[in-house]
Amino acid sequence: MSEKLLEVKDLYINFYTYEGVVKAIDGVSFHINExxxxxxxxxxxxxxxxxVRAILRLIPTPPGKIERGxxxxxxxxxxxxxxxxxxxxxxxxxxxxxxxxxxxLNPVFTVGDQLIETIMVNQKKSKDEAYEIAxxxxxxVKLPDPDKIMGKYPHELSGGQRQRVVIAIALSCNPxxxxxxxxxxxxxxxxxxxxxxxxxxxxxKLGTSILIISHDLGVIAETCQRVGxxxxxxxxxxxxxxxxxxxxxxxxxxxxxxxxxxxxxxxxKRLEEIPGSVPxxxxxxxxxxxxxxxxxxxxxxxxxKPELVEVEPGxxxxxxxxx
Amino acid sequence: MQFxxxxxxxxxxxxKELRYTLFLIRNSPLTVLGLMIIxxxxxxxxxxxxxxxxxxxxxxxxxxxxxxxxxxxxGTDDLGRDIxxxxxxxxxxxxxxxxxxxxxxVAIGSVLGLLAGYYRGKVDEILMRxxxxxxxxxxxxxxxxxxxxxxxxxxxxxxxxxxxxxxxxYVRIVxxxxxxxxxxxxxxxxxxxxxxxxxxMFRHILPNSxxxxxxxxxxxxxxxxxxxxxxxxxxxxxxxxxxxxxxxVAEGRNYMTTAWWMITFPGLAIFLTVLGFNLxxxxxxxxxxxxxxx
Amino acid sequence: MNLREYIIRRLLLxxxxxxxxxxxxxxISHVVPADPALVWAGGARAxxxxxxxxxxxxxxxxxxxxxxxxFLNDLIHGxxxxxxxxxxxxxxxxxxxxxxxxxxxxxxxxLAIIIGVPLGVLSAVKKDSAIDHFTRIFALxxxxxxxxxxxxxxxxxxxxxxxxxxxxxxxxxTQIYTSGEFKTYTNMYLLDSLIQGRFDVFxxxxxxxxxxxxxxxxxxxxxxxRMTRSSMLEVIRQDYIDFARARGxxxxxxxxxxxxxxxxxPTVTVVGLSFGGLLAGAVLTETVFYWPGIGRYMVxxxxxxxxxxxxxxxxxxxxxxxLVNLMVDILYAIIDPRIRYG
Numbered sequence: 001m002s003e004k005l006l007e008v009k010d011l012y013i014n015f016y017t018y019e020g021v022v023k024a025i026d027g028v029s030f031h032i033n034e035x036x037x038x039x040x041x042x043x044x045x046x047x048x049x050x051x052v053r054a055i056l057r058l059i060p061t062p063p064g065k066i067e068r069g070x071x072x073x074x075x076x077x078x079x080x081x082x083x084x085x086x087x088x089x090x091x092x093x094x095x096x097x098x099x100x101x102x103x104x105l106n107p108v109f110t111v112g113d114q115l116i117e118t119i120m121v122n123q124k125k126s127k128d129e130a131y132e133i134a135x136x137x138x139x140x141v142k143l144p145d146p147d148k149i150m151g152k153y154p155h156e157l158s159g160g161q162r163q164r165v166v167i168a169i170a171l172s173c174n175p176x177x178x179x180x181x182x183x184x185x186x187x188x189x190x191x192x193x194x195x196x197x198x199x200x201x202x203x204x205k206l207g208t209s210i211l212i213i214s215h216d217l218g219v220i221a222e223t224c225q226r227v228g229x230x231x232x233x234x235x236x237x238x239x240x241x242x243x244x245x246x247x248x249x250x251x252x253x254x255x256x257x258x259x260x261x262x263x264x265x266x267x268x269k270r271l272e273e274i275p276g277s278v279p280x281x282x283x284x285x286x287x288x289x290x291x292x293x294x295x296x297x298x299x300x301x302x303x304x305k306p307e308l309v310e311v312e313p314g315x316x317x318x319x320x321x322x323x
Numbered sequence: 324m325q326f327x328x329x330x331x332x333x334x335x336x337x338x339k340e341l342r343y344t345l346f347l348i349r350n351s352p353l354t355v356l357g358l359m360i361i362x363x364x365x366x367x368x369x370x371x372x373x374x375x376x377x378x379x380x381x382x383x384x385x386x387x388x389x390x391x392x393x394x395x396x397x398g399t400d401d402l403g404r405d406i407x408x409x410x411x412x413x414x415x416x417x418x419x420x421x422x423x424x425x426x427x428x429v430a431i432g433s434v435l436g437l438l439a440g441y442y443r444g445k446v447d448e449i450l451m452r453x454x455x456x457x458x459x460x461x462x463x464x465x466x467x468x469x470x471x472x473x474x475x476x477x478x479x480x481x482x483x484x485x486x487x488x489x490x491x492x493y494v495r496i497v498x499x500x501x502x503x504x505x506x507x508x509x510x511x512x513x514x515x516x517x518x519x520x521x522x523x524m525f526r527h528i529l530p531n532s533x534x535x536x537x538x539x540x541x542x543x544x545x546x547x548x549x550x551x552x553x554x555x556x557x558x559x560x561x562x563x564x565x566x567x568x569x570x571x572v573a574e575g576r577n578y579m580t581t582a583w584w585m586i587t588f589p590g591l592a593i594f595l596t597v598l599g600f601n602l603x604x605x606x607x608x609x610x611x612x613x614x615x616x617x
Numbered sequence: 618m619n620l621r622e623y624i625i626r627r628l629l630l631x632x633x634x635x636x637x638x639x640x641x642x643x644x645i646s647h648v649v650p651a652d653p654a655l656v657w658a659g660g661a662r663a664x665x666x667x668x669x670x671x672x673x674x675x676x677x678x679x680x681x682x683x684x685x686x687x688f689l690n691d692l693i694h695g696x697x698x699x700x701x702x703x704x705x706x707x708x709x710x711x712x713x714x715x716x717x718x719x720x721x722x723x724x725x726x727x728l729a730i731i732i733g734v735p736l737g738v739l740s741a742v743k744k745d746s747a748i749d750h751f752t753r754i755f756a757l758x759x760x761x762x763x764x765x766x767x768x769x770x771x772x773x774x775x776x777x778x779x780x781x782x783x784x785x786x787x788x789x790x791t792q793i794y795t796s797g798e799f800k801t802y803t804n805m806y807l808l809d810s811l812i813q814g815r816f817d818v819f820x821x822x823x824x825x826x827x828x829x830x831x832x833x834x835x836x837x838x839x840x841x842x843r844m845t846r847s848s849m850l851e852v853i854r855q856d857y858i859d860f861a862r863a864r865g866x867x868x869x870x871x872x873x874x875x876x877x878x879x880x881x882x883p884t885v886t887v888v889g890l891s892f893g894g895l896l897a898g899a900v901l902t903e904t905v906f907y908w909p910g911i912g913r914y915m916v917x918x919x920x921x922x923x924x925x926x927x928x929x930x931x932x933x934x935x936x937x938x939x940l941v942n943l944m945v946d947i948l949y950a951i952i953d954p955r956i957r958y959g
Contacts, residue, residue, distance in 0.1 A: 090864065105860075121870075452633070468642070594766065
């Protein structure tokens with residue numbers, strides 16, 4: 001049984017904006033084991049990015065506020081750390097890669113500068129030592145001519161190269177957890193496959209756990225062992241990837257997976273869609289946030305928010321249909 | 324009645340946009356303040372003959388250098404003229420200069436900018452070189468040089484000189500708008516239906532460049548008044564009796580230590596006027612910025 | 618293309634601009650006046666023989682294009698004409714007065730940057746705080762206030778009422794000047810006094826310069842503060858700033874190394890462009906403070922009707938402006954590597 005590397009417990013996050021309070025994260029709980037790839041999937045705006053940024057305390061605190069919850073990393077509650085203490089974790093223990101690689105690198109500094117700087121700050125190495133580690137990382141991400149790349153500016157590299165550099169920076173200090181927020185969305189399809197392979201390869205070599213966020217079910221299916229489905233700020237289903245895809249306990253999961261067109265499966269079949277639209281989190285629906293769009297909604301769904309229940313071993317669902 | 328209904332229907336979305344713009348303006352206190360200041364000044368300028376208690380050019384040596392009092396709100400100058408009345412009449416002059424220069428500069432600059440941006444090629448090159456030449460000389464300096472060459476000292480010289488300095492910036496602004504719009508799809512669509520160049524320029528491109536133009540015009544109204552006041556201060560502008568604010572400050576300079584009111588009030592008038600235009604211009608810029616709407 | 622090629626290219630581009638400036642000045646001085654000879658000879662004061670003499674001297678009977686070539690030729694040889702008032706070549710007068718203006722403007726721009734940049738950065742980092750509101754009010758007043766009025770008010774307050782600064786009208790105490798001990802090499806007193814190790818003279822010159830310098834700097838500081846603020850706000854929103862934090866860099870480094878460097882790029886351009894306003898402001902400031910520089914020299918021509926002096930000053934200022942913009946463009950390319958690549 002692998003150890004729980006990261007455990008998020010009952011996370012509630014609000015944003016106090018001009019128009020009112022946005023209840024963005026409404027009770028999120030999940031855990032990631034060592035050496036595993038965990039996926040967080042859901043539509044745009046469901047709170048995946050916010051949840052994940054909370055781990056590294058990257059949420060601007062006004063207007064955001066972490067109302068309650070715990071984020072336990074190797075036993076330590078990250079939310080209770082001071083601003084200086086969290087710096088020790090960022091880059092060192094937990095790293096994050098953002099969606100658009102072209103925007104993650106500072107355009108006025110060379111790629112090498114940014115890589116070395118990260119290593120020097122996090123690992124307290126000298127410039128020469130950092131340089132060696134940097135070259136090694138660039139080789140690990142399969143970039144040819146690492147010496148040359150070090151001296152280049154971000155705009156001189158292609159999108160795929162930049163994403164590799166960003167991954168190199170993220171992994172340069174040997175973190176135990178890598179968070180990847182839509183790592184392939186901004187890339188061409190062919191490059192996508194390469195990057196995903198690379199990430200998997202590095203995971204094997206370095207023993208890192210990966211938390212991948214995506215709205216692309218294909219990416220999730222390919223890379224993750226376990227997955228959590230998010231809707232309107234909460235996790236509605238969580239289990240091993242095969243189980244979620246096959247069993248689809250939660251109505252939302254069902255709707256999501258049914259909406260994928262499948263080739264050859266009866267040409268006359270209409271594309272199923274989930275009626276209604278994503279709720280406004282300023283005034284979220286009462287009880288279960290999915291009830292207005294759920295074909296199986298009952299009175300209790302409107303009144304009370306369902307608990308996350310372990311329906312089968314390792315398979316959690318948050319729905320009144322199951323308990 | 325029928326005409327009105329038809330007009331509303333045709334322009335429905337534009338009216339909605341306008342309403343939203345007004346809503347945003349109303350919600351920005353600084354912008355409203357700027358607008359209030361400007362409206363007050365315009366009213367003062369229009370009703371100057373009724374507001375000013377004295378004739379601005381009438382001298383009265385017996386009452387010279389009087390401090391502010393209930394008889395002379397802003398005091399009197401070295402020739403006994405009532406400063407309050409002069410400041411009030413000066414509003415007319417400043418606003419006249421401002422509006423004339425900006426409207427002329429916009430007219431000239433827009434036409435040239437449209438041509439440059441739309442036809443590009445040689446026309447564009449030449450116009451760009453010319454505007455570059457103008458931009459290389461600071462505004463006040465160029466205005467000074469032209470005023471001196473024109474040999475006369477009056478408000479018209481000031482207006483001409485400042486217009487001469489100002490038109491190139493509008494060429495640039497309009498050209499930039501045109502360049503970004505000329506490649507857009509609706510222009511291509513218009514072309515494909517056979518619209519003439521002129522029609523495209525005036526009916527399609529110009530209305531869409533209006534927003535940045537309006538902002539710049541408002542801000543420039545303030546800037547022009549500042550330059551004109553500067554010109555008058557150093558003596559290149561208005562004649563000895565004209566109640567132009569810049570000139571009044573210059574006149575008050577010799578008496579500044581004993582009669583502080585002579586420089587304070589005209590200068591304050593310039594400051595408030597320019598402030599008003601800047602507040603309004605800034606506010607409009609924020610309101611019309613497409614990224615901040617919705 | 619690398620940095621060196623970029624510099625050379627920009628240098629070459631400056632030449633047609635300067636040429637264009639000469640063309641505009643030529644147009645104003647030779648084409649606009651009804652009778653250029655009359656104006657060049659000193660306007661209404663000139664006697665008919667003087668006017669004819671000027672007409673001959675400057676070949677004003679020749680066709681316009683020939684006049685322009687002669688004009689250019691003179692310029693290249695440093696001949697800006699002779700002042701009908703002083704009888705000296707204009708260029709000599711300009712050389713005398715230019716260092717004072719140069720010193721004042723350099724002082725002012727330095728002051729403007731020292732005030733403007735930190736205010737802009739702080740106001741962006743602490744958005745909507747007290748310092749943010751203060752900066753925005755400061756910036757707004759800077760654009761709106763007539764510089765000559767500000768100068769007069771400051772003079773009234775700090776000199777006449779408080780006596781904190783010395784008598785306007787000089788750059789240093791006249792006794793120092795006349796005692797002959799103090800040598801002037803560059804005619805820029807702050808520099809000269811430092812070279813000679815005369816700290817007392819330095820302080821004296823500084824005290825004389827502080828009021829006009831601040832007046833001149835005010836509007837530019839406002840522009841710089843505002844530009845820095847808005848570009849910092851833009852930059853802080855960028856993904857690479859988020860990534861810098863996510864990598865574990867302390868906030869200090871994120872803001873002052875990563876954000877600032879990017880935010881400075883548009884600010885540098887603005888500083889260059891506002892130098893033009895600074896030169897124009899120098900004219901007004903020098904008039905108010907009786908500062909013996911080019912600006913005051915040019916303003917004086919109104920009464921003396923010294924047209925050649927005015928034109929000479931105009932060309933000089935324009936050339937300085939072009940050169941400053943050139944330097945700014947090069948600085949820009951040094952800071953932002955993306956520009957160098959065509």
